[in-house]
Amino acid sequence: MSEKSENPSAGPERDHLPGTEVPDARGYFGAYGGRFIPEALVAAVEQVAEEYEKAKSDPAFAAELDALLKDYTGRPSPLTDVRRFSAEAGGARILLKREDLNHTGSHKINNVLGQALLTRRMGKTRIIAETGAGQHGVATATACALFGFDCTIYMGEVDTQRQALNVARMRMLGAEVVSVTSGSRTLKDAINEAFRDWVANVDSTHYLFGTVAGPHPFPMMVRDFHRVIGIEARQQVLDRTGRLPDAVVACVGGGSNAMGIFHEFIPDAGVRLIGCEAAGEGAETPRHAATLTKGDPGVLHGSRTYVLQDEDGQTIESHSISAGLDYPGVGPEHAWLKDTGRAEYRPVTDDAAMQALRLLSRTEGIIPAIESAHALAGALELGRELGPGATVLVSLSGRGDKDMHTAAEYFGLYDEPGAGSAHGGK
Amino acid sequence: MASKLSGILAAAKAEGRAALIGYLPAGFPSVDGGIRAVGALIEGGCDIVEIGLPHSDPVLDGPTIQTADDIALRGGVRIKDVLRTVQEVAAAHPAAAVLVMTYWNPVDRYGVARFAADLAAAGGAGCILPDLPVEESVEWRKAAEEHGLDTVFVVAPSSKDRRLAEVTAAGSGFVYAAAVMGVTGSRAQVGDLAEDLVARTRATTELPVCVGLGVSTREQAAQVAGFADGVIVGSAFVQRILDADGDEGAALAAVRELAGELAQGVRRS
Numbered sequence: 001m002s003e004k005s006e007n008p009s010a011g012p013e014r015d016h017l018p019g020t021e022v023p024d025a026r027g028y029f030g031a032y033g034g035r036f037i038p039e040a041l042v043a044a045v046e047q048v049a050e051e052y053e054k055a056k057s058d059p060a061f062a063a064e065l066d067a068l069l070k071d072y073t074g075r076p077s078p079l080t081d082v083r084r085f086s087a088e089a090g091g092a093r094i095l096l097k098r099e100d101l102n103h104t105g106s107h108k109i110n111n112v113l114g115q116a117l118l119t120r121r122m123g124k125t126r127i128i129a130e131t132g133a134g135q136h137g138v139a140t141a142t143a144c145a146l147f148g149f150d151c152t153i154y155m156g157e158v159d160t161q162r163q164a165l166n167v168a169r170m171r172m173l174g175a176e177v178v179s180v181t182s183g184s185r186t187l188k189d190a191i192n193e194a195f196r197d198w199v200a201n202v203d204s205t206h207y208l209f210g211t212v213a214g215p216h217p218f219p220m221m222v223r224d225f226h227r228v229i230g231i232e233a234r235q236q237v238l239d240r241t242g243r244l245p246d247a248v249v250a251c252v253g254g255g256s257n258a259m260g261i262f263h264e265f266i267p268d269a270g271v272r273l274i275g276c277e278a279a280g281e282g283a284e285t286p287r288h289a290a291t292l293t294k295g296d297p298g299v300l301h302g303s304r305t306y307v308l309q310d311e312d313g314q315t316i317e318s319h320s321i322s323a324g325l326d327y328p329g330v331g332p333e334h335a336w337l338k339d340t341g342r343a344e345y346r347p348v349t350d351d352a353a354m355q356a357l358r359l360l361s362r363t364e365g366i367i368p369a370i371e372s373a374h375a376l377a378g379a380l381e382l383g384r385e386l387g388p389g390a391t392v393l394v395s396l397s398g399r400g401d402k403d404m405h406t407a408a409e410y411f412g413l414y415d416e417p418g419a420g421s422a423h424g425g426k
Numbered sequence: 427m428a429s430k431l432s433g434i435l436a437a438a439k440a441e442g443r444a445a446l447i448g449y450l451p452a453g454f455p456s457v458d459g460g461i462r463a464v465g466a467l468i469e470g471g472c473d474i475v476e477i478g479l480p481h482s483d484p485v486l487d488g489p490t491i492q493t494a495d496d497i498a499l500r501g502g503v504r505i506k507d508v509l510r511t512v513q514e515v516a517a518a519h520p521a522a523a524v525l526v527m528t529y530w531n532p533v534d535r536y537g538v539a540r541f542a543a544d545l546a547a548a549g550g551a552g553c554i555l556p557d558l559p560v561e562e563s564v565e566w567r568k569a570a571e572e573h574g575l576d577t578v579f580v581v582a583p584s585s586k587d588r589r590l591a592e593v594t595a596a597g598s599g600f601v602y603a604a605a606v607m608g609v610t611g612s613r614a615q616v617g618d619l620a621e622d623l624v625a626r627t628r629a630t631t632e633l634p635v636c637v638g639l640g641v642s643t644r645e646q647a648a649q650v651a652g653f654a655d656g657v658i659v660g661s662a663f664v665q666r667i668l669d670a671d672g673d674e675g676a677a678l679a680a681v682r683e684l685a686g687e688l689a690q691g692v693r694r695s
């Protein structure tokens with residue numbers, strides 16, 4: 001996690017925007033964030049915060065994490081020019097930050113390795129985590145195998161079915177996968193169940209939260225562990241193109257890959273930051289997960305943020321073809337970036353994401369995760385708005401292997417018994 | 427002025443016993459059925475009742491209360507129904523104190539000042555807000571004080587002594603000491619952490635200290651009454667209603683009977 005480069009090509013002088021030093025000591029990003037947790041977890045959450053502060057200023061911690069990111073994860077991840085794909089984007093130049101090439105197949109490993117080191121520092125021996133798409137669960141199970149921790153992963157029953165490959169991967173890595181059958185049986189309920197486990201086992205157990213949501217310090221700490229994405233990408237874009245991109249685009253579930261790639265660009269006032277939320281069947285229908293577009297401020301999973309909720313403060317179930325974006329909350333820093341206008345958030349439907357997934361596969365030979373395909377769809381739309389000459393940096397947060405079953409059903413890629421194959425799909 | 431809650435706890439103490447505090451979610455199994463069930467708790471011997479506001483994400487509740495919340499929400503229970511439950515129970519049982527136990531987001535969404543005003547108008551005595559730590563509670567406490575409502579904070583076995591002092595200084599009515607680390611639900615044994623927590627809590631406050639989480643039987647109630655000012659029981663009542671499987675007469679009889687047994691327990695220590 002090297003600091004800003006001294007390289008003379010470090011780009012234009014940057015405004016110091018007031019408020020980039022967030023959160024405050026209580027974990028607030030403007031009106032969002034904080035720590036809404038039961039008393040039983042206060043000591044544990046404070047321990048995480050204190051240990052993280054110590055680790056931040058410990059060169060040995062940084063050195064060990066850097067070595068893992070390099071030799072285990074394979075960082076820095078490449079930046080790929082996608083010319084044939086860009087042709088569909090009004091001629092704008094699209095550059096992909098290839099988090100899909102990290103070990104385990106997504107950005108999630110960046111945060112997991114950081115928190116795994118922290119777990120060891122705290123003397124805890126067991127890790128629990130929630131997972132939606134299974135990528136955070138796989139990354140967590142991977143780190144637990146590497147460090148020798150016990151590992152339990154909570155996953156909504158709906159997600160264990162649509163991401164079955166990742167369930168098998170986690171079990172292969174030695175993790176226990178608990179299928180959660182309460183509520184909407186997706187990510188939100190997996191988080192609820194992980195919190196219940198944590199309250200009961202907090203002495204031995206660290207809750208390795210997988211996105212930039214949850215109580216302070218998780219939104220800040222998870223962001224910090226993912227900042228490497230934006231730090232690398234900003235320099236790579238400057239080296240490649242000689243200037244900053246016009247826009248940075250990322251999908252937003254809880255918002256970790258987006259915060260990771262956005263953060264380094266926040267002071268670059270000329271760079272638009274665009275988060276793509278899952279609009280499911282349409283943000284105007286009841287079946288979506290477009291929290292920042294359609295939600296209202298409230299408290300969910302330990303912090304104040306935008307929440308899909310009814311008039312009584314009951315959470316509304318979200319829907320998305322993408323398990324990793326199927327969440328009715330969002331990280332508080334995104335809520336703050338939205339309200340301050342520094343970032344924009346756009347809804348992207350299931351269909352638009354699936355079309356972008358196929359387009360990238362067929363024009364570039366890269367099969368993205370359905371989550372990341374939301375960002376690709378957003379980039380296509382934005383490229384057409386900005387036109388030729390514009391450069392758009394996209395966070396390709398993960399690879400699509402886990403999604404082949406969903407994609408095969410969506411596009412009709414399986415041979416129907418007795419029928420001819422229909423590989424064109426919808 | 428001493429609150430109604432303090433008065434009831436002081437009266438129990440004067441009788442040389444612990445108070446009995448019963449919990450049920452509103453709207454379970456229906457709004458009117460729930461009102462009758464809470465009434466049965468009081469008739470059976472509860473001094474204080476906590477009316478739960480069912481929530482979509484009951485992160486601190488085990489399977490029993492999760493199931494009850496689900497039934498209530500699927501039945502369409504709204505905040506206004508919770509307030510009506512408070513109002514009808516308080517009106518029918520003026521000697522008992524009626525608290526609301528709720529996750530924070532419904533209050534936040536309803537409006538903090540509005541919720542405090544409406545709860546007070548319904549005859550409620552106060553609130554327990556298990557996911558609102560002291561640091562985030564300033565706005566609520568101001569509203570609660572304005573309307574004469576008590577705010578009961580939870581302390582846990584993991585709370586360090588310094589933290590206990592901060593929490594108890596902010597609360598009123600009583601302190602809710604969680605007997606175990608974990609979510610709601612009956613347990614075979616009340617943890618041995620409870621007695622130590624009560625002692626550490628008492629060292630920081632004059633407020634009565636009541637113990638909940640996992641208590642379900644007369645014997646456990648008697649044991650807890652030996653070191654605490656009140657005994658809080660929730661899941662065991664909910665389970666009795668679930669076991670009655672829709673037979674309201676049986677459900678009311680079962681919770682009344684359990685309340686009676688527990689009331690003996692708190693007098694037997």
Ligand SMILES: Cc1ncc(COP(=O)(O)O)c(C=O)c1O
Pocket residue numbers: 106107132133134135136210211212251252253254255256257258323324325369371372397398399
């Ligand atoms: C590949 C990929 N991208 C994005 C996400 C969404 O998470 P976040 O919004 O925290 O980046 C997930 C979550 O599972 C994922 O697997």
